[in-house]
Amino acid sequence: MAIVNLENVTYKYPLTDSPALQNINLRVDEGEFVAVVGPNGAGKSTLCYTIAGFVPHFFKGELTGTVEVAGAESSTSSLHEWVLNVGLAFQNPFNQISGAKYTVFEEIAFGLENIGVPRDEMKVRVEEAMKLTGISDLADRSPYSLSGGQQQRVALTSILVMQPKVLVLDEPTSQMDPIGTREVFGVIRTMAERGMTVVMAEHKVEWIANFADRVVALHEGRILLDGKPREVLTSDILLDKGFGISRYTSVARKAKTRGLWTRQQLPVTLEEAAEGFQDV
Amino acid sequence: MSLNRSFFVPLDSPLHRLNPLTKLTFVFAMILPAFLSLPAFAPGMAIPVLIAVFVGGVQRQYRGLLFKLILPTILFMFFMQSVFLPIGETVIFQLGRFDVTLEAMQTAFLTVSRIFVMVSSFAILLLTTHPGELMSDLTRRGLPPQFAYVIISTLQILPQMQAKAQTIISAQRSRGLDTESTFLKRVGAVVPLVGPLVFGSLVEVEERAIAIEARGFTSTRPKTSLHNVPDTNADKIIRWIFLALVILSLGGRIWLS
Amino acid sequence: MEVISQNAVYFAVVLVIMALLFVWAYLTGRMQKEFSTMTWVLIPVAIAINLTIGQIVLVLKLPVYLDSIGTVLVGVICGPWAGALTGALSNIIAGIILAPDWFPWFPVAAVIGATAGVMANIGYFKTWWKVVVTGFVIAIMATIVGTPISIIIFGGISASGSSLITAFLLETGRSLLASVLTTNFISEPLDKIATSLLAFAIIDGLSTRYLSRFPRGENATVEKGQKQTELIIALVVVVLLILFGVYILPSITGG
Ligand SMILES: Nc1ncnc2c1ncn2[C@@H]1O[C@H](COP(=O)(O)OP(=O)(O)OP(=O)(O)O)[C@@H](O)[C@H]1O
Numbered sequence: 001m002a003i004v005n006l007e008n009v010t011y012k013y014p015l016t017d018s019p020a021l022q023n024i025n026l027r028v029d030e031g032e033f034v035a036v037v038g039p040n041g042a043g044k045s046t047l048c049y050t051i052a053g054f055v056p057h058f059f060k061g062e063l064t065g066t067v068e069v070a071g072a073e074s075s076t077s078s079l080h081e082w083v084l085n086v087g088l089a090f091q092n093p094f095n096q097i098s099g100a101k102y103t104v105f106e107e108i109a110f111g112l113e114n115i116g117v118p119r120d121e122m123k124v125r126v127e128e129a130m131k132l133t134g135i136s137d138l139a140d141r142s143p144y145s146l147s148g149g150q151q152q153r154v155a156l157t158s159i160l161v162m163q164p165k166v167l168v169l170d171e172p173t174s175q176m177d178p179i180g181t182r183e184v185f186g187v188i189r190t191m192a193e194r195g196m197t198v199v200m201a202e203h204k205v206e207w208i209a210n211f212a213d214r215v216v217a218l219h220e221g222r223i224l225l226d227g228k229p230r231e232v233l234t235s236d237i238l239l240d241k242g243f244g245i246s247r248y249t250s251v252a253r254k255a256k257t258r259g260l261w262t263r264q265q266l267p268v269t270l271e272e273a274a275e276g277f278q279d280v
Numbered sequence: 281m282s283l284n285r286s287f288f289v290p291l292d293s294p295l296h297r298l299n300p301l302t303k304l305t306f307v308f309a310m311i312l313p314a315f316l317s318l319p320a321f322a323p324g325m326a327i328p329v330l331i332a333v334f335v336g337g338v339q340r341q342y343r344g345l346l347f348k349l350i351l352p353t354i355l356f357m358f359f360m361q362s363v364f365l366p367i368g369e370t371v372i373f374q375l376g377r378f379d380v381t382l383e384a385m386q387t388a389f390l391t392v393s394r395i396f397v398m399v400s401s402f403a404i405l406l407l408t409t410h411p412g413e414l415m416s417d418l419t420r421r422g423l424p425p426q427f428a429y430v431i432i433s434t435l436q437i438l439p440q441m442q443a444k445a446q447t448i449i450s451a452q453r454s455r456g457l458d459t460e461s462t463f464l465k466r467v468g469a470v471v472p473l474v475g476p477l478v479f480g481s482l483v484e485v486e487e488r489a490i491a492i493e494a495r496g497f498t499s500t501r502p503k504t505s506l507h508n509v510p511d512t513n514a515d516k517i518i519r520w521i522f523l524a525l526v527i528l529s530l531g532g533r534i535w536l537s
Numbered sequence: 538m539e540v541i542s543q544n545a546v547y548f549a550v551v552l553v554i555m556a557l558l559f560v561w562a563y564l565t566g567r568m569q570k571e572f573s574t575m576t577w578v579l580i581p582v583a584i585a586i587n588l589t590i591g592q593i594v595l596v597l598k599l600p601v602y603l604d605s606i607g608t609v610l611v612g613v614i615c616g617p618w619a620g621a622l623t624g625a626l627s628n629i630i631a632g633i634i635l636a637p638d639w640f641p642w643f644p645v646a647a648v649i650g651a652t653a654g655v656m657a658n659i660g661y662f663k664t665w666w667k668v669v670v671t672g673f674v675i676a677i678m679a680t681i682v683g684t685p686i687s688i689i690i691f692g693g694i695s696a697s698g699s700s701l702i703t704a705f706l707l708e709t710g711r712s713l714l715a716s717v718l719t720t721n722f723i724s725e726p727l728d729k730i731a732t733s734l735l736a737f738a739i740i741d742g743l744s745t746r747y748l749s750r751f752p753r754g755e756n757a758t759v760e761k762g763q764k765q766t767e768l769i770i771a772l773v774v775v776v777l778l779i780l781f782g783v784y785i786l787p788s789i790t791g792g
């Protein structure tokens with residue numbers, strides 16, 4: 001069952017001439033983990049905002065085609081109802097702190113207060129969500145006093161606690177150091193394992209190869225490829241279009257021309273590369 | 281003039297246990313008579329205000345505010361008004377070409393008493409009430425939740441921005457730019473530093489708006505609150521008493537005049 | 538307080554007009570339109586800008602306050618009601634936590650934001666000379682609202698530096714009202730024009746894309762043409778005004 005369904009979606013930001021998304025057709029099944037890759041300006045963020053309802057409700061502009069999530073249509077829904085189904089987290093963890101709360105616990109409860117969840121249920125849900133993302137020990141800290149990785153986990157928890165049907169993540173680790181990146185991907189892995197439907201724009205291809213069920217490659221607002229992670233991430237097409245590519249893939253591709261890589265499938269991660277080179 | 285932490289002092293005093301609205305009523309029960317009733321009320325209200333400081337157990341923090349914030353302001357104002365108000369016949373002494381009269385000093389005393397009562401009673405409210413608690417109680421009583429957002433957000437953003445500004449100012453000071461050089465140099469040195477501060481804080485607005493909308497900020501459902509702020513019968517009685525006192529003091533004023 | 542009873546009619550009229558405006562704006566939905574999420578998020582930032590720049594200016598000992606740049610900004614790109622709220626909250630919050638003598642001036646701050654918003658709505662925030670006009674109108678409105686407050690709460694002499702001018706004028710035998718009004722007419726335009734021009738410079742530095750997110754972003758679109766030149770002229774005007782304040786004002790007032 002497709003929970004997210006985009007049909008012939010074309011979108012232009014206000015005051016711009018060329019569309020940021022063109023003729024996008026994308027179906028995501030319940031429980032599927034779809035990664036979106038693409039060079040700068042390809043439209044990854046725009047696609048995320050579209051699924052999350054901010055395009056067109058927040059950004060205005062012209063949208064044609066249909067965007068459906070969990071049976072509802074974006075153009076006929078209001079944003080504040082839409083966000084109950086789709087959660088969104090993005091790059092900058094600092095800017096995702098609401099500013100309206102003094103402790104992490106209150107920060108995570110903020111969304112539940114807004115949508116009118118009763119107090120007792122609220123406390124239970126916040127505690128469970130914090131346990132799930134491993135930030136229970138931060139409950140009484142100020143969100144402003146945390147590291148980037150911790151702040152991003154608080155942002156993710158703040159969304160997860162609202163129990164959305166689909167989670168949209170726009171490069172959640174792009175401003176993290178390696179430790180922060182590992183922390184945040186840890187949370188995302190937990191989500192994936194629990195069967196959450198996730199759409200994630202991301203350029204760290206090695207992580208994608210480990211997580212994603214499917215990879216969509218965007219280029220200049222169009223879907224270029226859509227398929228199994230290893231097929232898409234090692235495709236020759238990505239090479240000349242300026243996509244970020246795993247260095248292991250590049251090395252193996254060179255090696256293959258000299259017969260030093262014998263497998264059919266090029267590697268994405270270090271482990272795959274290591275195994276493949278052992279064959280030789 | 282800088283604010284580096286929130287005022288709230290976490291203690292368990294009778295004042296801390298009162299409902300925020302009760303304390304807000306107290307604030308207005310002090311300010312209104314001081315400003316609108318007989319002149320004697322202005323210094324008179326200082327007595328209940330100071331008693332409240334002790335009931336709340338916040339003497340030390342209040343003393344800090346008194347010396348850093350309140351006294352400098354009111355002493356300066358007292359001086360300005362005594363010297364420059366052009367009223368009164370009873371000249372006490374002269375300062376340059378200005379007469380300092382008894383009447384001007386009386387008026388000045390009245391003004392600073394009022395300001396003292398106003399600032400001190402607000403200070404007591406803030407020293408004994410967590411801003412989050414104050415706001416969630418007022419929201420529950422019908423204040424639009426966006427107001428709570430604006431106030432708390434300001435209280436958190438302001439110290440952050442001030443801290444950055446403080447760095448800029450200290451840097452200027454250490455180079456002697458604040459006093460010695462011409463004002464053009466002073467301005468010229470500060471603009472390139474303040475610009476990024478301002479633009480940086482403005483650029484964040486868009487993403488923060490998206491983030492809070494993603495968390496139901498514009499939801500039309502009735503909101504709930506994480507914290508239960510108790511409101512006892514004692515609170516209600518105290519509020520009625522304050523209200524009665526305000527009415528009495530204002531009524532007395534009208535009746536006497 | 539005698540002033541209040543003597544001028545009861547004046548205050549009653551002002552309050553009734555404000556109440557009518559409020560009801561009208563509310564019922565027609567004009568007010569609600571100004572308060573998008575972007576506006577609610579911008580207001581705290583604008584207040585912080587007001588107070589922080591105000592503080593820096595104080596330290597630099599400039600002859601202006603520049604403590605309502607954020608208020609004018611919100612008034613222009615969100616609307617008059619949002620500007621008024623920003624101004625009022627700015628002074629109330631500062632009055633409670635930073636500088637007690639700010640508190641009573643919150644109606645003045647509200648009028649500054651509202652006036653900036655109204656002027657921007659009729660297109661007077663698009664070129665530097667229109668911004669100067671707006672600054673001047675803001676100064677007049679601030680004077681009209683500020684004079685009664687100055688007299689009622691402070692007897693004409695407050696803790697601000699411009700009270701020295703009032704004192705001087707009083708000394709020359711002018712009436713209290715005349716002295717306070719004159720003081721405000723001397724000191725307000727300088728500050729409000731400089732404030733408006735600086736808000737204009739900030740708006741000029743923000744992208745159209747960003748500005749268009751706000752309810753009245755189009756009010757701020759700098760008219761095409763010599764954007765660069767205009768900005769430079771605006772900055773020169775600010776500098777001239779400040780020079781005027783530093784060197785000319787003291788000699789006029791004999792201080
Ligand atoms: N708010 C906006 N208004 C107008 N145009 C925009 C806006 N945001 C993005 N664009 C344009 O839309 C196109 C797609 O941008 P988008 O941010 O979706 O790309 P992206 O793939 O997320 O890039 P990045 O890797 O830099 O995050 C770009 O050409 C960009 O300039």
Ligand SMILES: [Mg+2]
Binds near residue numbers: 044045046170
């Ligand atoms: Mg992006």
